[in-house]
Amino acid sequence: MTVTTCIFDAYGTLFDVSAAARAAASETGREAFGAHWQEVARTWRDKQLQYTWLRAVTGRHKDFWQLTQDGLDYALESVGLDGDAELRERLLALYWELEAFPEVPESLSELQQAGKRCAILSNGSPEMLKGAVESAGLGGLLDDVLSVEAVGVFKPDARVYDLVGDRYGCARDEVLFVSSNGWDVCSAAAYGFATAWVNRAAAPLDRLDAAPDHILPDLSGLPEILR
Template identity: 50%
Template sequence: MSHAAYVFDAYGTLFDVHAAVRRHAGDVGPDYQRVSEMWRAKQLEYSWTRALMGAYADFWQLTEQALDYTLERIGGVDPTLRQKLLDAYWKLDCYPEVPAVLKALKGRGAHVAILSNGSPDMLRSAVDNAALGTVIDDIFSVDALRTYKTAPAVYDLVTTAYRLYPDVVSFQSSNRWDVAGATRFGFRTVWINRAGLPDEYPDLKPSLILPSLESL
């Protein structure tokens, strides 16, 4: 079934959030996977707590704070790597199937967009680095609202901009909590379950579960 718009979460869905640490794995040391996982977990935790408090700080600030916490908590990582890891986050690798999938969807005449917690500069840098600018029509950032997913107003950025009902928008995310929020809003949702994780929100089921974007 074709939809009027295909909207994608950015981090973990189009772009590999673990690419930054993996690029410097040898320098980070044997705990590099733990560093990457904690960095990501804290980045998300900070977005949720700030949204609930109504104390917005943009996603780049949260990314920096999450890395600082992680490096202090885990220890043993050369502090001079901090800036290299942050710089790498601006140029995350996209997943291999992403360019062809987005090109095919755009060829159907649908809107192709990103809806992300990322700040506009972060998202533009990632898109440019992956050479996706010609296949992405719009980048919607929560920065416009100064809050974070899963606030319904975030998903409404898309329906308002495109003047569409939610059920004609297909929303793809690798983050199950994001899929839950988008499902609650009324989007047709696709959970990109790259890691084969168990479901967490049985009352807010996605329309489809895929191991990658390839079958979209």
């Protein structure tokens, strides 16, 4: 069946999750943080994701903004910077203004011109996603932004992927699901979506029940595989 709808994960797929820490590290007077920013960015992201999985498994849901704060607090403490309240607030403010990866606007524009619906399906809270989309200037290139808050559980719970069919009334094999997270794209493939893994880190494939249909280094090759 022909793909009619392209669904994108947000963080790490469209938006560079390291951008907040990188921007803060470049600011005057942040030499101590500058020595650790890459480690903080990596740990922040790892804990943010781990907390989504743990809360999904235990049924103790909190929205993604709270988990983003919790992950940052862990990351800052891990490098001994948990006492810097001003740094914490600055990093959280920058997270609402994450940069899109360079190829994202053109890739979305090409898909839009090809008649494909393009939407986000993300763990992010609606307010966070609205801020990121507006900051990156992607509003005119997306048909919708879907958040897990509509069902109160994080990916890869199938109820999250159900939101796509509920919104568009399309069959699963009409959807191309695109994510930079291997676990997310493998779970979406098992669900029945056509899938593309944006493997920006050249990571090994997760050992799960299904594999992505396409593996790309970034989004620039996506329009071509749909032609």
